[in-house]
Amino acid sequence: MTKAIQSSVQVGELATGQALTVPLYSFIGSESSAPSVYIQANVHGAEVQGNAVIYQLMTLLEGYQVLGNITFAPLANPLGINQKSGEFTLGRFDPITGVNWNREYFDHQVDVQAWYREHQHLTDNALFQAYRSMLVEACQKRLAQPFGISTGHRLAVNLQTMAHQADIVLDLHTGPKSCKHLYCPEYDIDAARYFSIPYTLVIPNSFGGAMDEATFCPWWQLTQYAASQGRDFSVPVSAFTLELASQERIDLDDALVDAKGILAYLSYRGVIAENVSPAKMARFACYLRDYKKCHAPKAGLIEYCAVVGEPLAAGQPLVNILRIDLYGTDQAFQAISLPMDCVPILHFASASVHQGTELYKVMTKVFALPSV
Incomplete structure (x- = not known):
């Protein structure tokens, strides 16, 4: 039986001097040539279900032959997780700066042309090792820069260093x-067929601030530049964001479903020795440019009519807006619909909204993904 080794990493300090730490669990693989894996959860304080998925996945891995090293970082943002207001967890935005915790990662902006010119004599494996070392060292320099960095950026760069x-x-x-959905870079769209997730957002191969982009973008840039110089290899690093339904929720049975989906992907990549087949299910996708935000045309009390994860035909009600202050007028109630077919993916958590609140995000121009 394979057992995880427990440790921790310090990601900051509180004003009282107490260390902020994130627990780590590591499975040591038996083959150095197998892909290594980093999985984190709970960067946003209320988004706790990923911890349950990590628990279920680690439990499953104890019964498998692990070939590649796997590192888990549950509870990845101790500040956000403990940011409570009454019965609710906030923890989506850094309370010091107001920045989204998942937009604090370091954009390396590598001068790929200059770096490649200096290292082009290396074999592919040596080239990848040198590039990885450069990215890690750049993160370490960022953490140690003389003018310091913000609390949120320090947390993010520490996590990014491990990634x-x-x-x-x-x-x-x-x-x-929310319903389950996957953010997948365009170059790696075939990977979406392995996860137990029905909807995929195909994102550009460019940096937008999130962890997945901070991880794969430098490698995509290296791959593209090398190809322009007549040297072809696949993008060496894969990174995805898995959205595992709704926040403030722990469901261990559902977590097991998603853990098995991740296990199927790790099997496909050769991280474990055993063959694990992906779930038989329909999977659909749209490009990020066709993922639309629907904002409240006016303030009021909202009845969310569209069910997330279920197709919505053009003209069918998305929300009903109640304005009790306008009772007795034709403005007291208004049904809102969209002019095109779509699939609602997520909606705002509160029934009380300001004008302009983002009510729904919906996929349009949806297409089916082929099965494995």
Whole structure:
């Protein structure tokens, strides 16, 4: 039986001098040539289900032959997790700066042309090792820069340092009220067929601030530049964001479903010795440019009519807006619909909204993904 080794990493300090630490669990693989993996959860305080998935996945791995090193970082943001207001967990935005915790990662902006010119004589494996070392060292320099960095950026760069040491990176999140969906870079769209997730957002191969992009973008840039110089290899690093339904929720049975989906992907990549087949299910996708935000045209009390994860035909009600202050007028109630077919993916958690609140995110121009 394979057992995880427990440790921790310090990601900051409280004003009282207490260390902020994140627990780590590591499975040591038996083959150095197998891909290594980094999986984190709970960067946003209320998005706790990823921890349950990590628990179930680690439990499953005890019965498998692990070939590649796997590192888990549950409870990855101790500040956000403990940011409570009454019965609710906040923890989506850094309370000091107001920045989204998942937009604090370091954009390396590597001068790929200059770096490649200096290292092009290396074999592919040596080239990848040198590039990885450069990314890790850049993060370490960022943490030690003389003018310091913000609390949130320090947390993010510490997590990013661990991610840069892996070949596969999975960042586990949830939505407010959401169905499961996957953020997948365009170059790696075939990978979406292995996870137990029905909807995939195909994102550009560019940096937008999140962990998955911070991980794969430098490697995509290296791969593209090398190809322009007549040297072809596949992007060496894969990174995805898994949105595991709704926040403020722990469901261990559902977590087991998602853990098995991750296990199927790790099997496909050769991280474990055993063959694990992906779940038989329909999977659909749309490009990020076709993922639309629907904002409240006016303030009021909201009845969310569209069910997340279920197709919605054009003209069918998305929400009903109640304005009790306008009772007795034709403005007291208004049904809102969209002019195109879509699939609602997530909606705002509160029934009380300001004008302009993002009510829903919906996929349009949806297409089916082929099965494995």
